Amino acid sequence: MNIKPIRSEEDLAAAFARLEKLWGAEIGTSEGDELEVLAILIEKYEDEHYPIPPSDPIEAIKFRMDQQGLTPRDLEPYIGSSGRVSEVLNRRRKLSLAMIKRLHDGLRIPYESLLAGAG
Numbered sequence: 001m002n003i004k005p006i007r008s009e010e011d012l013a014a015a016f017a018r019l020e021k022l023w024g025a026e027i028g029t030s031e032g033d034e035l036e037v038l039a040i041l042i043e044k045y046e047d048e049h050y051p052i053p054p055s056d057p058i059e060a061i062k063f064r065m066d067q068q069g070l071t072p073r074d075l076e077p078y079i080g081s082s083g084r085v086s087e088v089l090n091r092r093r094k095l096s097l098a099m100i101k102r103l104h105d106g107l108r109i110p111y112e113s114l115l116a117g118a119g
Contacts, residue, residue: 003037006045015042054116057095058088061114064107078102 006012019038025031064070075085079099087093095103100114 003034003041006041012042012045015045055113057100057114057116058091060109060116061089061103061107064109068107070107075103078106 004011006015015038019035019042022031022035022038025035027036061075065072065075072085072089073082075089076082079085079088079095079102084093088095088099095114100111103109103114104111
């Protein structure tokens with residue numbers, strides 16, 4: 001195993017090429033250990049160089065609506081009246097903590113998505 005830090009795009013490409021060769025290696029073997037270490041190094045490099053911004057709460061709600069075939073009326077138990085749902089979906093009203101909790105509990109939208117950009 002000849003592992004080194006990933007410091008450039010060339011290093012990243014080489015790490016991916018080696019990762020591909022090792023894919024499916026059995027856990028606990030030297031190849032499996034190398035695969036695991038490479039995956040950690042690649043993840044660290046990508047987190048530093050290609051950060052993913054937090055998701056948008058309204059987009060998270062709309063995504064869940066699309067996934068489950070929900071209409072704005074279906075959100076009323078979680079957000080409130082149809083007017084309030086409209087205000088939230090059109091970004092004229094922020095989500096309250098109570099709304100966030102109900103959306104999380106009822107629609108299983110992750111707190112991280114609903115709280116993104118809060119503060």
